[in-house]
Amino acid sequence: NAYMNGYLGSDLSNSGFGLLWDFIIVHETGHEWFGNSLTADDMADLWIHEGFTTYTEVLYTQSLSGKAAADSFMQGTLDRIENNSPVVGIYGVRNEGSSDMYPKGAALIHMMRLTIGDDELFSSTLRKMVAHFRHGYINTPALLNFWNTQTGKNFNKMFSQYLSTTQVPVLEWRKDKKWIYYRWTRCIDGFNMPVEVQTSCNRLVKLEPTTEWKKIACRNATLTAAGNYYIEIKRID
Template identity: 30%
Template sequence: METRTRAALGAVAALLLLAGCTSSVRGTPGAAGLRDPYFPKLGNGGYDVRHYALTLAYDPADGRLDATAEITARATQDLSAFNLDLTGLTVSGATVDGAPAAVNRAGSELTLRPRTDIDKGQEFRTTVTYSGVPEKITDSDGAGEGWLRTEDGALALGEPAGSLAWFPGNHHPSDKATYDITVTVPQGLRAFSNGERRSERTANGRTTAVWRSAEPMASYLAMVAIGRYETKSVPATGAAGIPVLSAADPSVAAKSAPLLDRIPELLEWSRENFGPYPFSSAGAIVEPTGDVGYALETQTRPVLPQNAFDVETLVHELAHQWYGNSVTPATWRDMWLNEGFATYAEWLYAEDFEDTPAQESFEEAFATEVNWAFPPAEPPTERNLFDPPVYERGAMVLHKIRQRTGDDTFYEILAGWPATHRHGNASTDDFIAYVEDVAGEDLDEVWDVWLYGDEKPERPN
C-alpha cells in the first residue's frame, strides 16, 4: 500500500511538473493595438518588424492591386497569434515560416494564428497574399491618404495611418523597419518609392522597378508614386555626397525644374546645421495640385503638390529627414518634435538667405492667435495633430531654447539630437532630458510656459 501510494504521488507530481512546464512556454496572442494616445488601435504587440518585402502589381485601368507582403519580425513574447493592420483588400492566404496560418479579419485587424507557437526572441517570416482596389482614407481633418488614384496612376501616402490601406504591417511609428518595394505597372508608366532604385526593366508590356530602403523607416513614411514622370538626377558627387533622384509629373516638370535643381544645395545647407544627412539617397516627387492636397516628408523622397512647391516647403520637408524620419516620434503625441524642428528650419533659412532674423519669425508667430489654441505637446484630439500650434508654437519652443542657451549650445542641440537618436524613436521627455543635459541646467520655464502652458505670455521676450 505504501509503495503504491508513493508511486501514485510520484506520477501526479510528474504530471503537474509537465503541465507547469507546458504552461510556462505556451504562447499568448500579441496585443491588437499599442494604446497610442491618439490612435490606440494602431500597431500591434508581441513582435518587432525587421524588414518588409512588398511586391505590388497595379493596373490603373481598373484600380486593382495584386500584392504579396513578406514580413520578417522578431517575437518579443511567446506568441500563439499576432495581428497585422490592414484595411480593405482581400487576403487570399498567409503563411508563417512557410506553413499555412489561420487568418481572421475584424475591421482593420488581420489576426494570424501560426501552426505552432513562436518563442520569444525567435525571428519568423510571415507572407500575406492580398488583392483588390485599395482605399482612399479620409482623415478627421478632411485630408486624403492611403491609396490615391491619379489621372495616370496612383500615389500611396500614409500619415498618420494611410499605409494600412496598401500593405499589412505593424503600422505604428515606434516599429521601424527596412524595406524592399517592387512595383510592376503597365509599360509607359514608371513607379517611384523610397530609398535607392536597384533596378528597372520592361518586358511583356510591363515595367518593374525595385526600390530598397536600407535604413529603418516608419510605415507612415513609405510611399509609392505611379505615373508618367520626368526625372532629374544628380550623382553622388554632388553637394553632400548624396545621389539625388527626383520625379515630376510632365504637366508640372518645367515649372518644378529650377527648384529641384537646388536640392543638393539645400541638403548641404541642412548638413551644416543639422549634421550628416542620415540616409543614402535623396530627392522629391512633384505632383499636380489636384493629386494631393498637402506636402509630406516621405523618407528620402518627399512628395509635394505643385501649388506648395516653394523653397520654404522644400526646406521644411528636407529638414524632416533628420527630424521625424531619422529620429521618429515614440508616439503621435510627440508630433511637435517633427513639425517644430521643420518649421524652425524655415526660420533658419529665412535668417541665412532672406535677411529675416529668426526673432522676427518668432514674433510673428507669437502674435498669431491661432498658435495659442493649445500647447504643442498636448493636442486635444487626433484631429489637432497637424494644427498650427504643433508647427508654429513648436518652433517657438526651440527659439526660446536658443535664447536661453545661446547659439553655440543651441546649434550643438540641433545636430546632436538627431545624431543621438539616429534611426530610432524618441519622446518629448527624451528631448527635455537631452536639452537639459547639453545645456547643463534645467529649463523649466521654457517647458512650463512654451511647451505645456495654456496661457499666452503678455510679451514674447
C-alpha cells in the first residue's frame, strides 16, 4: 500500500474517513476471521469472506471516529456497487460471483443490523457466528439459518434479493390528504424488508413494507430513508 493511508492513498468511500487508516492492514486483518478462521465451502459463497471483511472497515471506522463517521463511510461504499451480476456465484463449478461481493455484501450485513435494531444483539450474534464456525466451513444457507435463529428475525427474502438478483428495491409511495401509501417494487415476490424512514412530520417511523400497498396516517408528508439502506425511494403521485 506504499505506506499510505486509504487504498494507495485514495478513500474508497469518498467520505474522508477512509484516509484515517491503512486499508490493507484493516481489511486483510479482517480476513483472519472471515476467510481464514471460517471459510466458505464453495467459491460461489466468497461474499461471506469479502462482505463481512468489508463490514469490518465500517466497524473499525465507528470504533475510531464514531457512529456518524461510520454511517458516512458506509453510505459512500454503496456507490461502488455495479449490479453487473449476482453476488452469489454458480455452485460446484468454481465460480465466485460478482465483485459486488465486497460493497453489496457489506450493505446486506448493514441492513441486517438495521433490521435487528439492537446493536448489542447484532454484535453478540456476529461474535457467536465467528465462534460457532471457527476453524470450519460455512455456506450461505448455514449462515442464514444461524442469523435467523440467533436474532429471531427472518432474513430469507433479504438474502434472496441482495445476493441472487441485481435489482435495487424501490420503496414506492404516494399520498392523499390523510394517508401515505407505500410498497416495495422492483423486487422478488414476497420481499418484506423493514425500513426506517423520516417523514416531514418530523417523525422516525419503522415501516414494514411488502409488495402490497400499506398506509400510515401523516398529512402533507414526504418520506426519506433514515439509515444506509441500499434502496431507492420513489414518489409516484
